[in-house]
Amino acid sequence: MKNTLETRLGIFFAFTLIAGVILLEIIGAADFFRKGYHVTASFRSAQDLRKGDAVKMAGVAIGQVEGIDLTNGFARVTMKITAPSAEIKTDSRAAVKFTGLMGQNYVAIEFGSATNSIRALEGSSLPTYEQPDLSALMVKLDGVASGVEGLTKSFSTENLSGLLGPVTDFMKNNSERLGAILANFRTVSDNIAQGKGTLGKMINDDALHASALGAVAKLDATLVDARALVAQAQKTVGTINEGKGTLGLLMKDEGLYRETTLAMTNMKEIMEKINRGQGSVGKLVNDESFFKNIKLTLQKVEKATEGIEDQGPLSVLGIAVNKLF
Structure with missing residues (x-):
């Protein structure tokens, strides 16, 4: 009898413990442990x-x-x-x-x-x-609902009549003009559909369409050439920046740059001397008497040449022999 009572108490305690754990898990208090x-x-x-x-x-x-x-x-x-x-x-x-x-x-x-x-x-x-906040959202939704309700009330029969009345009167008073405008629009659309006029030809003329496509193709080819030109220019600039080629060496090589600068300076001095009449070239360019002497010499040579031509080859040979012997 005693063992039976202890067994029952043990089973009851076990079920109570399990139920307590389940209850703590349900209410979330189990996290405390x-x-x-x-x-x-x-x-x-x-x-x-x-x-x-x-x-x-x-x-x-x-x-x-x-x-x-x-x-x-x-x-x-x-x-x-x-x-x-x-x-x-x-x-x-x-x-x-x-x-x-x-x-x-x-x-x-x-x-x-x-x-x-x-x-x-x-x-x-x-x-x-x-x-x-949910409560703040509900307040905003209530305000939106009130605004929508007021907007729907504003579209009553009387308000719509007052709003559409001027529009209706305008339509009645200008019905003939509106009809003429619509007729003109219809005429224009018919002409376009029939290929008449500039716009109609642009839409319906296959030759014009092909010409436009050809122009676009040429433009594409031009763009391709332009891209190639830009690429070549970039390549040239890169070569110059690397110091390659004559222009690159001129820009990057300081020695060549100094020599070129010195040559330009010497050329400038030579041109200044020529302008001042110094040297043979300067006298030739600026001295009129020197120029007259050269001109006179050329005239004498020309006369001597003409005299030799008049005497003939035998006379010239005889003169030459007499001079020699």
């Missing part, structure tokens, strides 16, 4: 967040809210993180969110940046960002 660490986050508004609400990362529960208090004008939320796989970093942001319109609020924590490898420790404070 689990190992974890605490982090905090400060919000401008807790938005009806309560102790025991879930803490989630990517929609997966990783802990729960353990406390909410006011600190320096902010709602300071203390959370216990119990999921070992939850890698909360120092730049992981937290926000208060809600599930549906009537759902329970919870704290959502982001993963943080991929470049940050510093994990949050016990007592770390996480950065936060604010979500729109």
